[in-house]
Amino acid sequence: MTDLKNTFEKAVAESKQLPSKPDNETLLSLYSLYKQATAGDIDTQNTPAMFDFVAKAKYDAWLKLQGMAADVAMQLYINLVASLKGG
Incomplete structure (x- = not known):
């Protein structure tokens, strides 16, 4: 799994240097895949405030x-970054 982890870490660095900013849906995908890969399942005990729409969108995507x-x-994160880079 070390090769995968190294490739993942490289993709994380590359995601910060994309030629153009991805749309919000793609950003949510990147966020949720990153969180699932690094932190595992979301803690459903800590739900965001009802009117914190950004936090709610992130929570739902990760969930x-x-x-x-x-x-x-x-x-999946590696594949998504590669497609965003055009590769």
Whole structure:
């Protein structure tokens, strides 16, 4: 898994240097895949405030990935960054 982790870390660095800013939906995908890969399942006990729309969107995106293995989330993140780079 070390090769995957190294490739993931490289993709994380590359995601910060994309030629153009992704749309909000793609940013949520990047966020949720990153969180699932690095932190695992979301803590459903700490829900965001009702009117904190950004936090709620992030929470919902991450919640959809509940149960996904970290290595799967890493690979999906890598694939998404590669597609954003045009590769």
